[in-house]
Amino acid sequence: MSAFATQLVNLCAAVLLMVTFVMIAQRRIVTLIHLYTLQGLTLVVAACVVAWVSGQPHLYGSAALTLALKVILIPLLLHRAVNRLNVRWDVETLINIPTMMIIGIVLVVFAFNLTLPIARLSVAIAPGTLGIALACVLLSFMMMITRAKAVPQVIGFLSMENGLFFAATAATYGMPMVVELGIALDVLVGLLILGVFVFQIRAQFDSLDIRQLEKLKGD
Numbered sequence: 001m002s003a004f005a006t007q008l009v010n011l012c013a014a015v016l017l018m019v020t021f022v023m024i025a026q027r028r029i030v031t032l033i034h035l036y037t038l039q040g041l042t043l044v045v046a047a048c049v050v051a052w053v054s055g056q057p058h059l060y061g062s063a064a065l066t067l068a069l070k071v072i073l074i075p076l077l078l079h080r081a082v083n084r085l086n087v088r089w090d091v092e093t094l095i096n097i098p099t100m101m102i103i104g105i106v107l108v109v110f111a112f113n114l115t116l117p118i119a120r121l122s123v124a125i126a127p128g129t130l131g132i133a134l135a136c137v138l139l140s141f142m143m144m145i146t147r148a149k150a151v152p153q154v155i156g157f158l159s160m161e162n163g164l165f166f167a168a169t170a171a172t173y174g175m176p177m178v179v180e181l182g183i184a185l186d187v188l189v190g191l192l193i194l195g196v197f198v199f200q201i202r203a204q205f206d207s208l209d210i211r212q213l214e215k216l217k218g219d
Contacts, residue, residue, distance in 0.1 A: 005053040009170055012046040013129040016166055017108070020139045020159060024104055025097050032155050033078045039162045040070030047169050059169065066165070074158065082151060094146045104139050111135035133167030136160075 016039060023035050044063045051059030095103070112131035137160050144156030 005049050008049045009046055009129060012042050012049070013132040013166070013170065015042050016046075016136055016162070017132050017139075020136045020163075021101070021104060023155070023159060024100050024139060024143050029082055029149075029151055029155075030079070032152060033075055033082070036078070036155055036158060036162075037071055037075045039159060040066060040075075043070065043162060043165055043169070046166060050169055062169065070158075070162070078151070078155070085151070094148060100142065100146060103142065107138040107142065108135040111138055129170040130167055133163050133170065136163035136166065 019035050019038050019042070023032055026032050026035065044067050047059050047063035047066060051057065051063065111134040115131040115134055118130060140156050140159035140163060144153050144160070147153050147156065
């Protein structure tokens with residue numbers, strides 16, 4: 001049973017990494033939101049599996065919180081923002097897609113090598129997933145800094161938090177519930193602040209291209 005659970009967690013890790021790679025190459029913003037939702041569903045499954053094997057009941061609460069926030073509430077807010085802003089595509093990126101994919105592969109190799117000593121000492125159900133979690137964080141950060149528009153940057157920020165959550169769940173059997181509630185609230189507040197930021201950019205420059213902010217230089 002433990003081996004089966006390990007395989008399930010490893011499968012969730014593989015799905016999470018694959019989805020993050022697809023997000024790097026994806027230019028359609030609505031599809032990015034759907035991929036973020038898929039990340040949330042993967043986290044829910046992983047949390048339930050780890051809770052079942054480890055006997056940590058608070059992880060079921062984490063799974064329910066993740067389902068409510070990352071699968072339902074936040075995607076709805078993102079869809080609403082996209083509809084109000086009338087943006088569908090992020091055509092331009094600061095780095096072309098093939099180069100980003102090559103850099104992404106390098107980041108994955110770096111993440112696995114960096115976490116290998118820690119994984120060897122871990123007694124978690126699937127210690128190898130720590131490297132995948134760090135890779136997802138690095139890939140999401142790269143997506144956030146290489147996008148020209150604000151909405152994909154918001155999704156990249158949220159995807160980074162997904163990687164951190166997966167690391168906490170799979171490698172350490174989760175954090176105390178009070179900490180997870182605090183992090184969930186911080187993410188929600190951060191999303192609202194970024195939403196206000198996005199609308200302010202649109203109102204000021206009639207564009208969501210963050211390079212428009214360079215016009216503020218010298219003002």
